[in-house]
Structures are given as C-alpha cells and as structure tokens.
Amino acid sequence: MPESATTPLPPGTSSHRSRTPLRRAAAVALGVALALGCVELGMRQVYWLLSGRDPDFGAIPRPGNPVHWWREGHGTSHWTEHGIRRESLPGKESRPILAVGDSFTEAFNVDDDDVFTQRLEALLADGGIAVPVLNAGRSGLSPADYVANAQRHRELFAPRWTVLQIRPSDLETEGFEAAETHFSRSAAGVLEVVLVKPQLSRFNPLLLPFRSASTLLNYGIVRGREYRAAMANEPPLFRAGSAQHRAPPPTREPQPMAEVLELLTRSWDNRVTLLFLPDFDLRAPQLVSSDAERIFAAQCAEHGWSCVNLRDAFPAFAARFESPYGFPNSEWNQGHMNEAGHAATAELLHDEVARRLPRDLL
Amino acid sequence: MIFSSPRFFIFLVVVLLLLAPRFRLRLKLDLLLFASCLFYAAWDWRYLGLLLFVSAANYECGKRIHASDDARTRKRWLLASVAVSLGTLGYFKYTGFFLDNLNALLTSFGVTIPVVSMLLPAGISFYTFKTMSYTIDIYRRELVPSRSLMSYSTFVTFFPELIAGPIVRASVFLPQMERVIGPTRDRLRVGASIFLLGLTKKLGIADRMAGVADPIFAAPELYAPITLWMGALAYTIQIYCDFSGYSDMAVGVSKMIGYDLPRNFRMPYLSVNVAEFWRRWHITLSTWLRDYLYIPLGGNRDGRARTYWNLMLTMLLGGLWHGASWNFVLWGGLHGVALALHRALKEATGERKFLPAPLAIAVTFVFVLLCWVPFRSPDWATTTTMLSRMLQPGAAGVLFIPYALLWCGALLGIGHAIGAALDASVVRPSPTVARWLERLGFELRHDTISGWYVVFGMRTALGAFVLTVWVLGLYFFAPTGTSPFIYFQF
Numbered sequence: 001m002p003e004s005a006t007t008p009l010p011p012g013t014s015s016h017r018s019r020t021p022l023r024r025a026a027a028v029a030l031g032v033a034l035a036l037g038c039v040e041l042g043m044r045q046v047y048w049l050l051s052g053r054d055p056d057f058g059a060i061p062r063p064g065n066p067v068h069w070w071r072e073g074h075g076t077s078h079w080t081e082h083g084i085r086r087e088s089l090p091g092k093e094s095r096p097i098l099a100v101g102d103s104f105t106e107a108f109n110v111d112d113d114d115v116f117t118q119r120l121e122a123l124l125a126d127g128g129i130a131v132p133v134l135n136a137g138r139s140g141l142s143p144a145d146y147v148a149n150a151q152r153h154r155e156l157f158a159p160r161w162t163v164l165q166i167r168p169s170d171l172e173t174e175g176f177e178a179a180e181t182h183f184s185r186s187a188a189g190v191l192e193v194v195l196v197k198p199q200l201s202r203f204n205p206l207l208l209p210f211r212s213a214s215t216l217l218n219y220g221i222v223r224g225r226e227y228r229a230a231m232a233n234e235p236p237l238f239r240a241g242s243a244q245h246r247a248p249p250p251t252r253e254p255q256p257m258a259e260v261l262e263l264l265t266r267s268w269d270n271r272v273t274l275l276f277l278p279d280f281d282l283r284a285p286q287l288v289s290s291d292a293e294r295i296f297a298a299q300c301a302e303h304g305w306s307c308v309n310l311r312d313a314f315p316a317f318a319a320r321f322e323s324p325y326g327f328p329n330s331e332w333n334q335g336h337m338n339e340a341g342h343a344a345t346a347e348l349l350h351d352e353v354a355r356r357l358p359r360d361l362l
Numbered sequence: 363m364i365f366s367s368p369r370f371f372i373f374l375v376v377v378l379l380l381l382a383p384r385f386r387l388r389l390k391l392d393l394l395l396f397a398s399c400l401f402y403a404a405w406d407w408r409y410l411g412l413l414l415f416v417s418a419a420n421y422e423c424g425k426r427i428h429a430s431d432d433a434r435t436r437k438r439w440l441l442a443s444v445a446v447s448l449g450t451l452g453y454f455k456y457t458g459f460f461l462d463n464l465n466a467l468l469t470s471f472g473v474t475i476p477v478v479s480m481l482l483p484a485g486i487s488f489y490t491f492k493t494m495s496y497t498i499d500i501y502r503r504e505l506v507p508s509r510s511l512m513s514y515s516t517f518v519t520f521f522p523e524l525i526a527g528p529i530v531r532a533s534v535f536l537p538q539m540e541r542v543i544g545p546t547r548d549r550l551r552v553g554a555s556i557f558l559l560g561l562t563k564k565l566g567i568a569d570r571m572a573g574v575a576d577p578i579f580a581a582p583e584l585y586a587p588i589t590l591w592m593g594a595l596a597y598t599i600q601i602y603c604d605f606s607g608y609s610d611m612a613v614g615v616s617k618m619i620g621y622d623l624p625r626n627f628r629m630p631y632l633s634v635n636v637a638e639f640w641r642r643w644h645i646t647l648s649t650w651l652r653d654y655l656y657i658p659l660g661g662n663r664d665g666r667a668r669t670y671w672n673l674m675l676t677m678l679l680g681g682l683w684h685g686a687s688w689n690f691v692l693w694g695g696l697h698g699v700a701l702a703l704h705r706a707l708k709e710a711t712g713e714r715k716f717l718p719a720p721l722a723i724a725v726t727f728v729f730v731l732l733c734w735v736p737f738r739s740p741d742w743a744t745t746t747t748m749l750s751r752m753l754q755p756g757a758a759g760v761l762f763i764p765y766a767l768l769w770c771g772a773l774l775g776i777g778h779a780i781g782a783a784l785d786a787s788v789v790r791p792s793p794t795v796a797r798w799l800e801r802l803g804f805e806l807r808h809d810t811i812s813g814w815y816v817v818f819g820m821r822t823a824l825g826a827f828v829l830t831v832w833v834l835g836l837y838f839f840a841p842t843g844t845s846p847f848i849y850f851q852f
Contacts (some may be wrong), residue, residue, distance in 0.1 A: 024821055031826025032557060033805075038827075038833045046838075214833075230842040231368050281758065282584050321586070321760045332574055332762040 005073075040216045046070040048221045050212050056152045057083050058198060060138065063210070072335050073109025073327040082156055085115065085135035096132040097121075097353070098157050100146050101165025104277055105137025109327060114167055114339045117163075119346030127354060136167070142174040143264055144181045148193045150267040161356075162268050163349060165275045167213070168292040171257040183260060191259045234340050257295045265305055271353055273306040275345065280333055285314035308352045313344035363371040363588070365652045368850040369423045373401065376784055378618060381544040390514050392544055398519035402484070405525075412450065417511075418516040419446045420493040424500045424507045438502060442763040443497035459686030485525040487683055489518055491650055496532040498654055505533050513539055522615040526608050528626040529646040534811060535621070543620035552807060553618030558832070560610025562799070563603040565840035571600035573733075573841065579738055583750045586759035590752045596767050597738045598731045599774050602630065605644070613812055622811040629781040631774070634722040636700040639730060651680050666709070673705065674698040689736040691747055696733045784814045803828045 002033040020223070045068055052062035060083030061067050067077045078087050081201035085106070090096060101106050107115045113174045117135035124131055134157060146164055175183050184194045263273050278293050288294055288311070310324060317324055317340070323333035324341025338344065377397045381390055403410045423443035427436045438607045468474065496514075499505035508514035517535050534766040545553075578585055578593030585593065609626035616623045626645050633639035640648045660667040674695070681694015707716075717725065732749070739745040751757050781793040784806070796806055803825020805817040818832070819825035 027823040029819055030829075031823035032830050034823070035827045035830035035834070039831060042617075043838065151544040219838065223842075226842040227368065282743040283581075321584075321758060323760075326762075328763055331577060331764075332575075332760060 036216065040214060043215045043219060044068065047222075048215050049218070051208075051218075054082055056113070056156075057138070057149065069108035070329070071286040072330040073338065074111045074329065075108055075112075075114070076113075077108055077112055083136060083138055085112070085117070085137070086132075089133040089134075090194055092158055094132050095158055095160040096134045097161045097163065098134045098136055098153060098159035099140075099165065099275075100149070100153065101137040101164040101275070102141045102167070102170070103137065103139040104167065105135060105165045106139055107135075107137065107336065107342065109336045110339050110342055115351065116337075116345040119343060119348050123346060123350040124353070127350075129354075138198050140180070142177070142180065142182070143170050143260055144175045144183050144193050147263055147267045148181050148195055152267075153216050160271070161353065162272045164264055164268070164272050166264075166296070168279065170292040171260060171292040171295070172255060172290070175260060176255055183256075183263075185256075191234065191263055192258055192262075220294050225293070257292055258299050260295065261299045261305075262303075265303070270305070272357070273308055273349065275299065275349065276307065276309045276311075277309050277337070277345075278309065279328075280314055280317065280325060282318050282323065282333070285318040286311065296299070306352055306356055308345075308348045310341070310345055310348065312348055317344070371402075373397075373619075374615060378545045378550075383544075387540075387542060391539065392512060392718070394543070395512060395516040395519060398516070398521040398524060401521040402519060402524060403466050406481065410482075411587045412483055413485075413489065413519060414515065416446060416450055416493055417515045419443070419802075420497055420518075421511050421514040424497045427497060427500045428507045433457075440497055440501045444494060449484055451490045454480055454486055454681075456686045488527050488529055489524060489761065491529050492518060492531070493652075494652060495650060496530075499531070501532055505536075508536055509533070513632060520621075521617075522612040522619070523623055525611075526605070527614065527644075527646055528609055528624050529650050530623055531650075534624060538621050539618060540733060541840060545618055545620075548621060552815075552817050553614045553616070554806045556617060556815055557611050557614030558836075559816070560607040560612075560838055562832070563610065564608030566603035566836055567773060568600045568607055569841045570766045571596040571603065571770055574767055575600055575738065579740070579744060579748070582744060584760050585751070587752055587755055587757050588746055588762045589760055589762050592762075592764065592767055594731050594735055594738075594748070594752065595621065595771070598631075598727075599767075599770055601734060601738075602627070603770075603774065608754070609751055613815075617812075622809050624811050625813045626815075628785060629778045631727055632723055632778050632782055632836050633730075634719055636697060636729065637702050638706050639726060640697070646834065647680070647683075651676050655679065666706075669705065670702040673701045677701060684737070688742060689739055692745070693733050693737040700729060743752075743844070780816075784816075790819055 002164055020066075026047065029289050047070065048068040050062040050065045050067075051059050054060045060078040061142045063080050067075075067079065069077070077085055080086050080089050082089075097120070099120075102145070105115075105117070112118055115135060121131070121133040122134070143166060153162075179196065180198075181196045183191055186192050205216070207221070211221065221235075231280070242301040261274065265274070274296070276293065277294050279289065280289065281289065288297070293309070293311070296307070297309070299305070311326065322340055324337055324344055325336055326334050327336075377394075378394050380397070385393075399410055399414075402413060420443050423439045423446070426439045427443075428441070428509070430436050433550040458477055459480060463474050465474050465477065479773060496508075496517075498508055508517065513536070517530075517532060517539065520530070523530055541631070574596035576591050576663070578590060579597070582590055606627040609623075613623045613625075624646055628642040628645065630639055630642040633642055656672055659672045659675065660668055674811070675698075677694040677698030678691055679694070681692070684690045684693070713724070715785075735748045735752075736745040739748060751759070780795065780799075783792045786792050799806065799816060801824065803819040803822050805819050806814060807817050808814050818829045820829060
C-alpha cells in the first residue's frame with residue numbers, strides 16, 4: 001500500500017509560500033526569540049525566585065527581590081538579609097521572636113500578611129505586645145540544620161524566644177539524610193550534628209548571573225532536576241510492569257527522636273516553642289498517627305517544654321470540612337499549609353506565647 | 363517503558379537510527395520485530411514467550427484456514443485459533459474474577475477454592491483481538507495470510523500500539539508492510555507533531571486531572587456533592603486525554619517509522635446520543651465489537667427483541683473486556699441499556715430530533731460522565747457512595763474547586779471545537795478554521811487511515827513562536843512523575 005497522500009488545503013491557504021532559506025531562518029529565529037521573551041515575562045508571575053548567597057546560611061532568596069510563587073498556592077513574599085522574610089530587619093534592640101523551620105515556615109505559597117509569623121506579630125500587637133516576629137524558614141532544612149544554625153541565629157538576632165517548626169518526617173527521616181547536614185552519633189555515643197556543605201556543580205558559578213537574569217533558565221534548571229529525580233524513581237528496565245519485582249523500601253533503624261528534641265531545645269537554651277505540624281485526616285482529626293508525634297507529645301509533657309501542636313486545631317477544621325493543607329491549584333490536604341492553616345497556627349502560637357510571656361519572654 | 367517516560371525517548375531514537383539506513387526491507391522488519399520484543403520485555407520479559415506463542419499459533423491457524431477448501435477443516439482451525447486467543451485472555455484475565463465469584467457462591471457450603479493471583483500480561487486484551495480478527499478475516503476470505511511468521515509477528519508485536527491499541531486489523535496493517543520504512547524528514551515532522559499533541563494530552567491534561575480525580579475517588583464519603591461531580595468530570599477529561607493521548611502518540615511513532623494507524627477518537631464528548639458516542643470513542647474497539655461480535659450474533663437482522671439483546675450482550679462483553687470486575691460489567695450494561703433505548707426511540711419516532719443539539723450533547727455528556735463513575739471506582743462500595751452522594755445536593759462534605767479542572771476543561775473544549783470544525787467535512791475541513799490554523803503556523807494533513815491531523819510548522823515566525831511556547835509550556839507545567847496510561851491495565 002503506498003503511503004497516504006496529503007490532501008491539499010483549500011485554495012489560498014497554502015503554507016508553502018516561497019521564501020529564501022535565509023529569510024525563513026530569520027523568521028524562525030524571530031518567532032523563537034519572541035516566544036522566549038513572552039514565556040519569560042509570563043513565568044515571572046508564576047515563578048520568580050532570585051537566589052542570593054549568605055555566608056552563614058547558603059542559598060537564600062536575594063534580599064530586596066520579591067518572590068512570586070504560583071506553583072502551589074499563590075504568594076508574593078519579600079526577603080531581606082540572612083534569609084529573613086520581611087521588607088527590612090528591625091533593630092537589634094527589639095529582641096524579636098525568631099521562627100525557624102523549613103518550607104512550611106518559609107511559605108512561598110501565601111502572601112506576606114498570611115504567613116503565620118506575620119499573623120502572630122499582628123495578634124501580639126493587638127494585645128499590646130510590640131515584638132517583631134522574624135521568619136527564618138528555608139526549604140529543605142531539617143532539625144539538624146536548626147541545631148547547626150542556632151549559634152549564628154542567636155548572634156545575629158538575639159531572639160528573646162524562638163519557634164522551631166517540626167514535621168513528622170523531620171524526626172523520622174529528614175534529619176538523618178547523610179547527603180545533607182544530619183544527626184549522627186559520635187564514638188562516645190553522643191548525638192551530634194554533622195555539617196554537610198551543599199555540593200554545587202562546576203557550572204553553578206558560571207550560570208548564576210544568567211539564572212539571576214532569567215527565570216526561564218532558573219526554573220528550567222529546577223524543572224530539569226525534578227524530571228531527573230522522577231526518572232530515578234522509575235522502575236528499572238525489564239521490571240517495569242511487575243509490582244512484585246520492586247525492591248521493598250529499606251528498613252530503617254528507629255531514630256533517636258527524643259534525643260533530637262532534647263538537642264534542639266538545648267541548643268536554643270530552652271527558650272523555644274516547638275511547633276509540630278502533623279498530617280491531617282478529616283475522618284480522624286484527633287488520631288495521632290505517627291511515632292514522631294507520640295514521642296513529641298511525651299517529651300513535651302515530661303520536660304514541660306513549650307509545645308504547640310497544630311492537631312489542636314484539627315477538630316475545628318474537620319467540623320468545617322476544611323484542611324490546613326493544600327491549595328486550589330494543587331491538591332486538597334496535600335503539600336504546604338494554606339492561609340487557613342497559617343491562621344490557625346498563628347492563633348495557637350499566640351495563645352502559647354501569651355501564656356508563657358510573663359514567665360519566660362520578658 | 364511508557365511513551366511519556368524519558369527512557370522511551372532514548373529507545374525511540376535508537377530504533378529510528380537503526381531504521382534510517384537503506385537496509386533491505388526484510389532486515390528492517392526484523393529489526394522492528396526485535397525492537398518490539400525488547401519494548402515488551404522491558405515491561406516483563408516472562409510474558410514475551412506468551413506473546414510470541416499466541417502469534418505463532420494464530421499464524422499457523424490462519425495459514426491452514428487459507429490452505430483448505432473444506433468448510434469443516436476451515437472451521438476447526440478457526441475454532442482452534444479463537445480458543446488459543448480467548449483461552450489465553452480468559453486464563454490470565456478472568457480466572458481470578460471467576461474463582462472469586464465462585465467462592466462467594468460456595469462460601470455458604472463451606473467450600474473455598476484457592477485463588478492464585480496472576481500478573482496480567484501487558485496488552486493481552488489488545489493483541490488477542492488483533493490475532494482473532496486476523497484469522498476470522500482469513501476465514502471470511504477477506505484477507506490473505508501474511509507471507510511469513512516473521513512478518514506476522516512484526517504486525518502482532520508492533521510496539522507503538524502493542525500495549526493499548528489502537529486495535530489495528532491485519533487488513534489495514536499487512537499491506538503497509540510492503541512499503542519502505544524508516545524515518546524521513548517529512549515522516550519525522552508529521553510523526554513528532556502528532557506525538558507532541560498526544561504528549562500534551564497525557565502530561566498536560568490527563569496527569570493533572572488524575573491529581574484531581576484520584577483523591578476524590580479514594581474517599582468519596584468526605585466530599586460535598588459538587589466536589590464529587592468535579593471528581594467525576596476530572597476523570598471524564600482524564601480518561602479521554604489519557605487514552606486518546608496514548609493513541610496519538612502511537613499514531614505519531616508509527617508515522618515516524620512509516621506506518622499509518624487508524625484513528626481511535628473523534629471528539630467523543632460532542633456526541634448528540636450514545637450511539638454516536640460509540641462511533642467516536644475507542645473507534646477501533648467499537649468497530650471490532652460490531653464486526654466480530656454484534657453482527658455475527660445477528661445484529662439487527664432478527665427482530666427488535668433480538669437486536670436489543672445483541673446490543674446489550676455486546677456492551678456487557680465490551681465492559682468485561684475492559685477488566686474482570688462487576689464495575690466494568692455495570693458500565694457496559696448502562697451503555698447497552700442506553701443504546702437499546704436510543705434505538706427503540708429512533709424506531710418509534712423516526713429521525714425526529716427531540717432536543718436541540720447543544721442540549722442533546724449536554725445530556726449525552728452527563729450520561730457518559732455518570733457511567734465513568736463505576737468504570738473508575740476501585741470497588742462496588744465506592745461506586746454506590748459516589749453515585750448516591752452525587753445525587754444528594756444537600757450532603758455535607760469538603761468543598762474543593764481545583765483550578766486545574768477549569769483550564770483543562772477549557773483546553774478540552776477548544777480541542778474538541780477545533781477537531782469538530784476540521785471534521786465537519788470528510789473531504790476538506792472548514793476553510794475558515796484551516797486558514798486560522800495556518801496563520802498560527804500549523805499545517806493540515808490528511809490520510810485515508812488516520813484522517814485529518816494538525817502538524818506544527820517551523821517555517822514562519824508565528825509557527826516557531828507557537829511551537830516554542832507549546833514545548834516550553836509543557837516542560838514547565840507537566841507533572842514530573844510518569845504515571846502509567848489507564849488502558850495499560852486492560
């Protein structure tokens with residue numbers, strides 16, 4: 001059977017206009033350049049995150065540049081020196097409350113006014129307590145980083161109180177990943193932090209100026225990494241369809257979660273509130289589902305630490321059929337905290353801080 | 363190794379490079395057979411033997427049917443061929459289902475038959491239908507057998523459509539095997555364009571919609587009725603874009619190699635009734651069921667009651683073909699009832715139309731959407747919870763409006779509208795749409811097997827602009843995890 005012939009287009013619509021190769025190449029180059037320009041402008045509304053480097057804390061959002069984030073949620077955030085989410089730093093004499101955490105505290109997903117640190121500051125101000133709340137959240141950090149950074153944070157900001165945000169995975173796995181700063185037991189059996197500097201590729205310094213100039217390139221590299229990670233998760237060739245062939249997840253030694261919590265509070269001179277963000281299950285909002293949370297609750301009770309668990313707000317969420325996590329442009333009850341989650345967190349923290357205020361804070 | 367995974371791109375490039383030199387056709391076909399076997403083995407090498415056995419058995423049966431003039435001998439070999447194909451399908455796909463149901467009946471007698479769980483060989487439903495149509499066509503003297511076992515095996519195992527169709531008939535494919543294959547500039551451009559459209563449907567829409575539908579179908583009791591409707595709508599969009607995206611990718615890859623595959627979808631959600639829906643949805647399956655099941659059962663030749671029965675039986679078996687579950691039987695049954703009702707109404711009133719076209723499209727769409735609920739639900743309980751809560755407007759639950767549903771729905775609507783405008787005439791598409799597409803840098807192509815399709819152009823500034831924005835949009839917004847195609851499970 002011969003190859004099927006192409007039916008000609010209606011008269012006057014032929015796309016085969018005669019052009020010299022040079023003119024055609026110029027037209028194509030123009031089209032591509034225009035497309036790149038348009039996509040660049042569009043992407044700046046969706047993902048605009050310029051990286052800066054802090055000598056102490058590594059990669060931070062570049063001070064003075066707002067971050068636009070539409071990947072999950074929709075937020076515009078402002079950042080200043082040392083990776084603090086704020087237009088400008090208050091004077092040292094203000095003795096702020098410092099909030100340390102990961103992407104849940106960093107919260108690119110919500111606007112400045114909605115993030116729990118800003119809401120906490122407003123709630124305190126409403127009660128006549130004028131104290132700045134500094135947000136030092138950064139994606140990818142774990143409790144090991146919080147311990148490692150404690151000294152420097154205290155030197156820089158002299159906080160009167162600190163909020164340390166923890167999730168179950170922080171205690172179960174993320175504080176123990178050998179590729180990043182992690183907890184480890186010394187020869188003497190003491191739990192300590194092993195510092196791991198992030199491995200930057202040789203091209204990174206070369207690319208940095210271009211990445212700063214173009215979100216197309218910057219986000220393109222981020223997406224490339226995501227695709228590479230997804231590829232690594234694909235089942236190996238010749239085993240793709242067979243569920244039985246997949247290797248079982250490696251069994252892990254139980255992590256010394258209680259010791260981690262002790263180390264955390266100790267490294268901040270016990271002037272901390274531990275903020276725990278558990279997973280939310282609408283069907284059983286009060287059911288504690290992880291060992292990490294059980295240990296967290298037990299340690300808080302045993303040591304009398306200042307602790308806040310977002311689970312306390314879960315029954316109210318369940319009654320309203322809402323979740324503190326997820327966004328309309330991602331998934332319900334998945335991913336980071338939404339505006340309602342931040343509001344509930346701020347209220348719980350406010351109650352706790354206000355309760356602690358006479359004793360510890362002043 | 364699924365079409366949307368990076369590994370497949372490497373595989374495809376290697377195959378195209380191997381087919382590019384001017385080797386003898388026989389050698390190229392052997393290379394293609396080897397590549398197809400490798401592609402299948404990448405899923406699970408253990409079932410490659412089964413695939414080759416079914417191919418060899420049907421090839422032999424076809425040869426013997428053709429060689430004999432004795433009606434009884436011909437019938438015997440046909441039965442042998444059907445027994446091999448259906449026996450394989452039945453054993454691997456329905457043994458567990460049959461034993462589960464038998465055990466449910468025998469429980470009251472205190473008897474239990476142990477059920478061995480088996481991995482379903484990929485593409486078994488598709489390649490058994492291909493092999494069956496081959497021998498039946500030879501039996502009907504509508505087809506001459508393939509020249510050699512190697513050629514026939516190349517047809518059966520042809521990797522672009524091996525796992526999830528389109529179900530290509532030998533009468534369409536075998537004549538094309540005389541043609542010189544291998545990538546040419548034009549084939550690559552056309553094939554890559556169709557592939558990119560399919561990839562966009564899969565990654566840009568279907569996988570996004572999976573993120574909406576999956577959590578809702580996982581716990582329907584949590585959600586408010588409007589959210590459940592959105593979940594069902596998301597799945598309605600997902601299954602179309604997933605399956606038609608796969609079909610487009612299969613057509614695109616085949617075109618790069620040098621073969622034309624039949625069209626599998628024709629804007630199904632613009633159907634004005636269920637009968638039309640089945641002329642637009644999974645066309646290669648519905649025509650297969652019509653030609654090899656409905657018509658042999660008697661079709662509409664033996665009176666009204668018999669016609670309705672034939673329709674019902676065809677759709678029930680069509681439902682069961684999708685999977686060994688009562689949910690699929692219910693799905694097929696609902697469509698069977700709707701087809702019978704539509705036929706009865708048509709017979710009673712002639713060609714008179716009861717509803718204006720937009721309303722008829724909306725009614726058909728809602729019916730199809732409701733039928734997808736049992737199709738998607740993992741079990742009977744989910745089906746009943748979903749459907750009962752969808753029909754309780756006041757029920758309390760999570761109200762969640764996913765943005766992705768809005769823009770994916772809009773994209774699907776635009777795609778259907780353009781497709782309908784192109785399809786308005788078989789001979790030539792609407793000049794206005796053609797001109798409009800041409801201005802955007804696209805080019806229209808047509809072939810007798812695949813129908814009309816749109817090819818990206820890189821000859822004008824606007825064409826380069828559109829293609830660049832399209833590719834970048836897909837790169838930036840597609841979900842990164844490679845999720846399997848829905849029809850792989852069938």
